Amino acid sequence: MNPRDLSLPEWALSERARKLTSSAIREILKITERPDVISFAGGLPSPATFPNERIAQAAQRLLTADPNGALQYSATEGYMPLREWVAERYSTGGVEIRPSQVLITTGSQQALDLLGKTLIDAGSKVLVETPTYLGALQSFSLYAPTYVQVPTDHAGLIPEGLTPELTRDARLLYAQPNFQNPTGRRLPLERREQLAALAREGAFPVIEDDPYGALDYRGTPLPTLLSFAPEHIVHLGTFSKVLAPGLRLGYLIAPENLHFKLVQAKQATDLHTPSFTQRIAYDVIKDGFLDEHIPSIRTLYREQCDAMHDALAKHMPEGVTWNRPEGGMFLWVDLPERVDSMELLEASIAEGVAFVPGAPFYANEARMNTLRLSFVTVPPAKIDEGIARLAALIRARI
Amino acid sequence: MNPRDLSLPEWALSERARKLTSSAIREILKITERPDVISFAGGLPSPATFPNERIAQAAQRLLTADPNGALQYSATEGYMPLREWVAERYSTGGVEIRPSQVLITTGSQQALDLLGKTLIDAGSKVLVETPTYLGALQSFSLYAPTYVQVPTDHAGLIPEGLTPELTRDARLLYAQPNFQNPTGRRLPLERREQLAALAREGAFPVIEDDPYGALDYRGTPLPTLLSFAPEHIVHLGTFSKVLAPGLRLGYLIAPENLHFKLVQAKQATDLHTPSFTQRIAYDVIKDGFLDEHIPSIRTLYREQCDAMHDALAKHMPEGVTWNRPEGGMFLWVDLPERVDSMELLEASIAEGVAFVPGAPFYANEARMNTLRLSFVTVPPAKIDEGIARLAALIRARI
Incomplete structure (x- = not known):
């Protein structure tokens, strides 16, 4: 907020609004929208899987055949x-x-x-x-x-x-x-x-x-x-x-x-x-x-999941563990107890790599030495590069 | 709900959900979606004002030029x-x-x-x-x-x-x-x-x-x-x-x-x-x-507003009053004290005319002898016919 806001009225916020806190992670991750950052943070589906042409055809057809139905x-x-x-x-x-x-x-x-x-x-x-x-x-x-x-x-x-x-x-x-x-x-x-x-x-x-x-x-x-x-x-x-x-x-x-x-x-x-x-x-x-389309999404993401698994196996130091998901968009990494993934994130962003720390996914007591990686947004070559940089930072902290 | 629902579990609803009551009016007004009903109830903008072709062109253009932006x-x-x-x-x-x-x-x-x-x-x-x-x-x-x-x-x-x-x-x-x-x-x-x-x-x-x-x-x-x-x-x-x-x-x-x-x-x-x-x-x-488009919406709705005003002046018995809005989609009718617009609605729907009773628009003490008429959905000829029928029902209740 800029200085002029100091003169603004204070709103009488509801109790629930006062409890809403600006997520530190969300602010940090805004940086990761820069195209030079390798982001394992977002759960953004790969745009390569969007059926653009079919959607365009459907929009055209609907607005011609029954515009009132589509717009009322x-x-x-x-x-x-x-x-x-x-x-x-x-x-x-x-x-x-x-x-x-x-x-x-x-x-x-x-x-x-x-x-x-x-x-x-x-x-x-x-x-x-x-x-x-x-x-x-x-x-x-x-x-x-x-x-x-x-x-x-x-x-x-x-x-x-x-x-x-x-x-x-x-x-x-x-x-x-x-x-x-x-x-x-x-x-x-x-x-x-x-x-x-x-x-x-x-x-x-x-x-x-x-x-x-x-x-x-x-x-x-x-x-x-x-x-x-x-x-x-x-x-x-x-x-x-x-x-x-x-x-x-x-x-x-x-x-x-x-x-x-x-x-x-x-x-x-x-x-x-x-x-x-x-x-x-x-x-x-x-x-x-969908029955034609979903298999192509699966193939793409499976390859990226495998690429991430391989990169983790190749680069991560001993003491770091992760799972090999059979589907979805994410995998979960356990770091040695002493590594705090919030601190790691700040260092990692400076190195052009982003992820989401594990703590906010816990309703109560959080484990700070955990993090989430998405494998669906970044292509395989970049996955290896990003994991290599992240592994180096983790190694320096063990 | 059908009889089998009696065997369903009772959900422990939140206090706010228990207070949500099924609107009797909403149920009644579902009937008014029949095409043979002259409905002054809905606040549905006239589909004649929807810029279908421009929307179709925009959809086409966006999905060609930047599908990722439109779909991510x-x-x-x-x-x-x-x-x-x-x-x-x-x-x-x-x-x-x-x-x-x-x-x-x-x-x-x-x-x-x-x-x-x-x-x-x-x-x-x-x-x-x-x-x-x-x-x-x-x-x-x-x-x-x-x-x-x-x-x-x-x-x-x-x-x-x-x-x-x-x-x-x-x-x-x-x-x-x-x-x-x-x-x-x-x-x-x-x-x-x-x-x-x-x-x-x-x-x-x-x-x-x-x-x-x-x-x-x-x-x-x-x-x-x-x-x-x-x-x-x-x-x-x-x-x-x-x-x-x-x-x-x-x-x-x-x-x-x-x-x-x-x-x-x-x-x-x-x-x-x-x-x-x-x-x-x-x-x-x-x-x-919008600066080209809005004047055409105004012209259309003004004509319909005038048509409703004229029909009310022509058909309504003494003791019924209404305002002549300078814009918007609705006008408000005051009936003689003894007429309950909820009861009137039931009779009116049987005659193929719908409106919204005034009571639900009051946060606390409601005036039951009020109702809301929309003039934007029904064309002028039908407006006169619908108001004539409604006026006859009101006259019978005074």
Whole structure:
């Protein structure tokens, strides 16, 4: 802020606004938008995967055939053919998802805000993974919950750790079972079954956030939690990773008795997601495009994931460990205890390499010697160069 | 809900979600989407005013020239050239608005949600007009304020009524000075000066919501509150009424020390408004298109406003009064005391005519013998027919 702001009135901010702190990391990472920085920080999908021409054709077609439909106000619930498409896509293996369970959202981030609005009071207990998705913490925190970190290991949350004492009166458990942001880990089949059983028994409501499920590099998808308990799970999906994030299109699937509250909350929040972008997405995907398109995204990202794994193996000193994700966009690095990844970030940016420190992904006690690397934005040759520079900085700190 | 839902789990809803009630009016008005109903209910801009071809050309151009810009994640604050355009448009008559004060929102509705998030705690005093915009009540109510209705007359809120007792510790005053929804009334110049002076003196923060300012049918615009107190007013604008609502594009102008909190809240709410729609809007308007386009919208709506006024004068029985708005989309009807507009609506829909009863526009004590008519969606011939039917029903109730 410039000096003149000193003369401005003080706004009487809400308690939640006073608690919103400017993220130091976000400020640092703004620097990384410089083209000379090798950034493993952002979760930006590779623009090479955006179907530009198809989107342009769809826009043209819609504005010729039915401009009023594309440009007028529309239903809060979303564009019905798109809702039907979502319901059909999730209705597999004997599971039936109804279009009335689907709500189109302005990105998955909005689904998190709507769930915060409808499920969280000040002090409500919210169960999260250790670590968990930073964007979910940001959304939920506006509604002032009390977070409880669920015990986890290399494969994600441990259902046996969800004891009645830990989970009593929890308003929700939030999890990303597939290639979690930030760790890249995937919840095994048996744990999915156990977790879904707990949801079915009414132990606590489960939010299954699944932005990365389609980005499965080994071709061995696991069933969603939703498929085990379609009336007891809220499932979040997005078109950001398989079509284009700038369209800001996500969706949620919820039991009808929660869905209608989410619709009311959405009406008060932004009336509806843009008619135009919803219809473009439907026009692009309605004839099976994603099934042709997603394999090419997988191939690209798998190569970049392998390149990062190879670079880490080649350059990192002993005492540094990481996982090899089977999908998604991120991997997670554990540094020796004495290395603080916040301090490392400052040094690293001076060397033209960026990443996200691990601490902000923890709801409560953070591990400072962790960091998240994205492998989807930077091409393989640059990945090796960036990891080499980062490894040198880490070596100097051990 | 169908019978099977009885077996569904009860969700532990937040207090705010439990208070969200399904609007009886909204359910009734769903019927009015039937093409055989003459609907004066919706605030739907006339599709005849949508610049379909320009939007299609812009979409084509953007996806050819810079697909990555249109389809990638982008800044929470909004597309900088669009923010600069807004700042420049409001920098007139010696007032300087900086792009750093502008935040692009997913429709004006989102600006209301973000203001609720940043300014309202449970029980906070919020001052509103009598009646006021229903959508603002819906947004703010999620944050559980205590509403105080400000004294008003045919010209809008009365600054003398804003006594220190009434306004003490108010978190905000919310007003639509131009052609208010629902009444169509416009705040006179002198009252604007008085209200802006109160804001400058720090009596309370003022939110100036201005969706209809451009729809001025007599060509006699009045200065915004913002222009009198650019560092003390939050101004909301929208492209929904002058371009197309299905793009869901609005903006707010706020002092920087509040703006940065609004940006943080928006990041947690939907990350950013779609890159694609923001760039389309900018491409369409950057060379002065709105200044050519808006006069044609004004001409169309003025004719429809006149047609409604004439139809009311021709058909309504004695004891029914209404205003003749100088702009906007709505006019407001006062019925004899004994007529309840909720009951009238049910009868009216059976006759194929819809409107919105006045009661939901009151924050506290409602006047049941009022209703809102929109004149922008229905062409003049149908306006006369619909008003004739409505008048017959009212006559039968006097």
